[in-house]
Amino acid sequence: MTLWRVRATVDDRPGYLSVLTASLALRSVNILSVQVHATEAGAVDDFLIDAPDALTEADLLAAVAKGRGRDAWVGRADVRGLVDTQTQLLGVATRLVAEQDELGVALAGLLGGATVSWHPQDCPAGRDFGEGLMRLPDPAGGTLLVRRDEPPFTPAEFARAHALVDLAGAVLRRATSRWQLLLPGGDELTVRRAGLQDAEAVAALYAECSRPSRHGGYPRTGRSAATALRRRLEAPDGMVLIAEAEPEGRVIGMAEIFRDGTEADVALLVAEAYRGRGVGGALLRRAARLAAGDGVEALHAYGRPDNLAMVRTMGRLGRPLHQVLDGPLLSVTADLRPDLGPGPSTEPNPALPGITG
Numbered sequence: 001m002t003l004w005r006v007r008a009t010v011d012d013r014p015g016y017l018s019v020l021t022a023s024l025a026l027r028s029v030n031i032l033s034v035q036v037h038a039t040e041a042g043a044v045d046d047f048l049i050d051a052p053d054a055l056t057e058a059d060l061l062a063a064v065a066k067g068r069g070r071d072a073w074v075g076r077a078d079v080r081g082l083v084d085t086q087t088q089l090l091g092v093a094t095r096l097v098a099e100q101d102e103l104g105v106a107l108a109g110l111l112g113g114a115t116v117s118w119h120p121q122d123c124p125a126g127r128d129f130g131e132g133l134m135r136l137p138d139p140a141g142g143t144l145l146v147r148r149d150e151p152p153f154t155p156a157e158f159a160r161a162h163a164l165v166d167l168a169g170a171v172l173r174r175a176t177s178r179w180q181l182l183l184p185g186g187d188e189l190t191v192r193r194a195g196l197q198d199a200e201a202v203a204a205l206y207a208e209c210s211r212p213s214r215h216g217g218y219p220r221t222g223r224s225a226a227t228a229l230r231r232r233l234e235a236p237d238g239m240v241l242i243a244e245a246e247p248e249g250r251v252i253g254m255a256e257i258f259r260d261g262t263e264a265d266v267a268l269l270v271a272e273a274y275r276g277r278g279v280g281g282a283l284l285r286r287a288a289r290l291a292a293g294d295g296v297e298a299l300h301a302y303g304r305p306d307n308l309a310m311v312r313t314m315g316r317l318g319r320p321l322h323q324v325l326d327g328p329l330l331s332v333t334a335d336l337r338p339d340l341g342p343g344p345s346t347e348p349n350p351a352l353p354g355i356t357g
Contacts, residue, residue: 001030003077006047006060007151008069012038016068017045023067027059028052037154044154045069048077073151075113089160096168103138103168107146110164111157114148129158136161139169179286183277187245191286194240194254196233201251202242203229208271232256241287243270243279255283257290262297268313280309281316288317292336299334 006024010016021031030050037044051060057074064072089110096106104116123137123144131152136144146153146161181189194202206229233240237260243253253270266287268280288299299317303310305325311332314321319334 001050002053002055003032003079004049004051004060005075005077006049006064006072007044008064008072009039009042009044010069012043017043020045020064020067020069023063024049027055027063029055029060029063035156037156039154041071075150092164093167096164097171103165104144106164106168107136107144107161110160111146111148111153113150114146117145117147119143119145129153134158134161136165139165139172181243181279181282183279185277187277189252189279189282190244190246191241191283192244194233194242196230198242198251199230199233201249202233202240202254205251205254205269205271209269239287239290241283241290243283245274253279253283255280255287257287257296257299259291259294259296262295263300264291264296264298265300265302266291267301268310281313284313285317288319288334288336292338297335297337299336301332301334303330303332304328305330
């Protein structure tokens with residue numbers, strides 16, 4: 001017996017698939033699997049079959065024609081074709097998650113017999129595929145050109161390829177929103193954006209830190225604090241970065257940015273065991289860079305007048321600084337405008353709105 005792939009279009013009407021399978025059965029063909037692709041021209045049936053060794057490609061094409069199939073294609077298959085489509089998709093997705101640069105290989109594996117090349121121009125919007133060519137947006141930029149001579153691509157295959165590209169984009173975004181940090185003592189940290197799934201871990205950091213550490217609007221513990229925390233994590237004008245200790249993944253630091261137009265407030269919180277080791281500075285630098293890239297020009301931090309650590313940490317941004325003492329509250333502002341040169345300063349800067357001497 002020999003494995004073959006057979007693809008043919010039949011009218012999408014009751015009984016037509018059974019006519020085709022009966023024609024194959026008359027030639028002792030065993031159908032191992034079938035996929036049905038809905039198209040405007042009819043139902044495209046994709047079979048994996050086990051046929052007698054004596055049957056040739058011409059014999060199979062004749063059997064398809066007698067079974068009212070049209071636009072038929074027949075090709076040899078191997079044992080890899082025995083893997084069902086769902087398992088194949090999961091395998092391709094797993095490989096893509098593990099190896100972010102394998103999108104082209106994953107597409108070629110998903111669309112058997114296809115070749116993938118890259119073009120620097122942006123992919124045109126909308127559905128763009130023909131019988132032998134797909135154009136897909138590369139999440140890293142440019143266009144992926146997917147070609148296959150036979151059999152022609154179907155809308156279902158195009159949808160699967162687009163879903164794989166979407167997965168690759170999600171993997172890329174996740175990878176580019178995580179940063180590794182090695183502390184002087186050798187500890188490894190992961191810095192990333194926080195989400196609602198991190199609420200419990202962040203609440204544990206709040207509880208671990210002493211009350212004086214929770215300045216800058218950090219909530220106390222309790223039910224109301226949990227509600228406030230969830231609102232902060234999903235605030236549309238906010239951003240929360242967390243630092244996780246490896247390998248246990250415990251949250252040991254966080255930076256919150258609350259934006260109001262071109263200005264933003266920042267608050268830092270670091271577990272007591274990790275203070276003085278550069279965690280707060282690393283979080284602040286990453287948060288400031290992301291904020292500046294999003295159009296923030298002035299970054300404000302608040303604390304007690306004796307909080308020299310806050311002043312030093314803001315100073316390490318390498319941006320012009322402005323300090324204002326208002327009773328028991330000290331505000332330190334870093335100017336993030338790109339057209340200003342680096343270098344700390346304590347002089348008032350009247351060009352920044354909302355800052356007074």
